[in-house]
Amino acid sequence: VVGPAVIEIALVVGMMAQLIMTTFTEDWYMAKLLGLDPKVVFEGRFFSDSWVLLVIDACVTISHFVFGVRFCTLWPLELLGLLQYPCVVLLLGSPEADSVV
Numbered sequence: 001v002v003g004p005a006v007i008e009i010a011l012v013v014g015m016m017a018q019l020i021m022t023t024f025t026e027d028w029y030m031a032k033l034l035g036l037d038p039k040v041v042f043e044g045r046f047f048s049d050s051w052v053l054l055v056i057d058a059c060v061t062i063s064h065f066v067f068g069v070r071f072c073t074l075w076p077l078e079l080l081g082l083l084q085y086p087c088v089v090l091l092l093g094s095p096e097a098d099s100v101v
Helices: 004-024 027-033 050-065 071-092
Strands: none
Touching (some): 004 071, 050 071
């Protein structure tokens, strides 16, 4: 018999995996991970981090409002949501640095 705590933990681990995978499906970060220059590969396409930030926010918000999971189980997802974007930008760079408004 699987108890509620195991189901909650599995849900949080699944949400964390989804959050990481979704962030790295962004073309800019995927090209950088493969050691390619995104500007050359995608020939002048405009890149923005807005989509990545919205996905991080949506995952954390949905986990609170939709799933009946206790807060003490959700803190790893919240910590990942808080630290993921700064870590990715520090390691791979950001397309926003090249944007001119």
